[in-house]
Amino acid sequence: MSDGPNRGIERRAFVKSALAIGGASALAACLDRGGGDADVPTGSPDARPERQHAWTDALARDDHGNVVEPTHRLMLLLDYEGEGAPTDSDRQQVERALSTLDRAYAWSHDGLLSTMAYSPAYFERFDASLPASVDLPAPEALASFEDPTLDAPDALLYLASDHAHVLLAAEQALTGEEDALNGVDVAASLRGVFSVTERRTGFKGDGTPADNQDADGVPTSHPVSEDAPLYMGFKSGYEKTQPPEERVTIQDGPFAGGTTQHASYMRLNLQQWYEQDDRRQRVGKMFCPYHAENDVVEGTGDNLGTDAGMDKAKPAGQAAEEDGLVGHNQKMVDVREDGRPIILRRDFDSTDGGHAGLHFVSFQRAIDDFVATREAMTGADLATDSPVGQRTNNGILQYMDVANRGNYLVPPRSERSLPTPTGDGGA
Template sequence: MTVPERRGLTRRDYLRAVVAVGGASAISACLDERGEVDVPAGTNDPGSLPARQHAWNEFLETDDDGNVRPPEHHVLVALSLADDPAGENDGDSLEEATETVEESLRTLERAYEWSNDGLLFTVGYTPSYFDRFDGKLPETVDLPAPEALTDREDPAFDEFDALLHLASDHPEVVLRAEEALFGELETVNGEPVETDLTGVFDRLEERRRTGFVGPGLPAEHTDVDGVPDSVPEEAPFFMGFRSGFQESQATEDRVTIRDGPFASGATQQLSSLDIQLDVWFEQESHAQRVMKTFSPDHDEDQVGDIGEALEISNGLTDEQIDDTESDARNRGVVGHAQKAARAREDGEPIILRRDFNTVDGDTPGTHFLSLQREMDDFLSVREAMTGADLDVGIIQNNGILGYIFVGRRGNYLLPPRSHRALPTPSPD
């Protein structure tokens, strides 16, 4: 892909398109548009960084209500091992490759502050990666192969080795970080790049994914087929409402693996979804979208135009959650959040969502990324959200289920920072 022409695009839309393309020309386009941005440097002391790769929340900004505000720009880089250092139990080869990966990642941590104003990132490993080893993952790690979860799904699966998730408020930061990791830059934010991932990992360009999240960003994509003009001007997500409310998200503690060699890690699930936005906005009224997103008892005044009236909670009560089955039977409609909340434990959410919008493939969608202690937690939430047990009638009244379609799915282990570089099933 080539960098698009600036003509006719808003500034933020142009920068989003540049991130989607990637590469040196995209970095140059960012600099031409924004100039050089002062980005805070990182640290030479890896011990000052959290043990958890997924420890982002305390380093992110919050909105006016106190909800964590995710980074605006995201890149998902699919990785495949160039060689198999464990293929013949070659311990020296594995150790050398591990050191290369770790030093490459530390370069980014020296270059950029661990924050949305700098760079946040994780590296996760698929079940396919661990299958090459003789040993098995410990019982404290629940990492099944991805699968279709309903008879409406027929997704492709992420069966490469690893996935790098780069996130920042600055588009040039995610682009430069990616290029530095693959030997395309000599310095990154003033830090010399002396080691990179080439020779250990290959980038799978056809599996590279990008996205964005933030007020006003979805509405700037009405030039993309399937994105109607009726997307609310200030909505942070394509479907028109705020998300990620503090009390509707699991804590980072809740999604963290507690025991075993991968303690302080987590599991990650990634589903790439297409969204039927034209039907969602042009055939449904705002009141209907409110009901299907939250619950039949939610009204427009309670929610507001884009959920701005909701502060740190989606507004669901225990009674509304308990009434999900009767709402389906008697009222013929249930809310997405209402259904999913049935999977809570002791009233608390069990997954942490870090999803973001995308127009990969020039169609509107969402990369639904969730973190959880065990993959069973995601499966429980997905089963509740699917609502196969509910007598709704037509699928369009079953929350948002009739408007989203799963294209790809992958399951990953996010090891703790100490084992993030080419972990074996028994790293200790």
């Protein structure tokens, strides 16, 4: 690796590749290439919030006050290796393994943030049912033109950090390949209790898509902007287009303090996005026609501050009828509550499988809140006849293909290790 001006880009690209590959050799190579030069703070289990999804206070902020999400992401799909309901000894082992992460890394974007979640299939292992306070249906296709794989692992562990080597090291410790983690002894691993059936990786943040343009679906004729935080070129996650964590938290029952999680994977059609449309059209489809016609969005949209500015947008139905175009953000206004969305997005871009994609991760009080949001995005009432049952000017739908969907329960931290449906079996 040279010491020239491209060294930073080359190192970031290498770190991305290492995370996607995984394993001890990838971790060693990442550390050798300078991926472990940061002084990552250790943590304390007592400093962890009871809400696993309480990340907001642990994140950095930009100049406008919007949260800046961690750069690197890793999701591990896990299957329980036992038969029937989990045992107390397995439950205790999982808790010791997860507590090792708590001690090894601070609860911070500069350390490690995580959620441990469980699928409807996991809870079918028990005779008892989940309480009425938990809305956790099995995943399903949510539009007539979708045919996704419906994920049904027992559990999903979601890890996020500004340091890729932290995610690789945590994975190695959890799978029993490391005895120490950031100077902390590994008390237990998940080996023998959970097996990893799939890894999903990715990135988010200014410049990261530009560093990862060597993927199918990204046109060489129209490179992604050097400062774009996501493949589609625009900023997301404005402070006022995210709900407070309280809004997505389960309020009652044994899982009060928890939440539900939806995780889907979408392949992106960026060649269509960049080669078919000019910038004005892309602004109109992502935001709304008003923003496109009045040059409201500069660059990636950082100039908008903390709000996408949908107060200037017409109602979606009116825009579709009068303008022949309705923007993605414009449609989301219809499912806001007190001016804010009802799902908390923590999604990220990816080159899994060698193709540009988006892992859409959201947290909400009930899965039904996600379904309502997705229905608004689909905009079936705005659609006209076409091969996929949608308008080509109906937001950004035509530029993504949903390949996977999964639903999960994120228990409160005290119930995160192989919970029972009644919430009385936490380690």
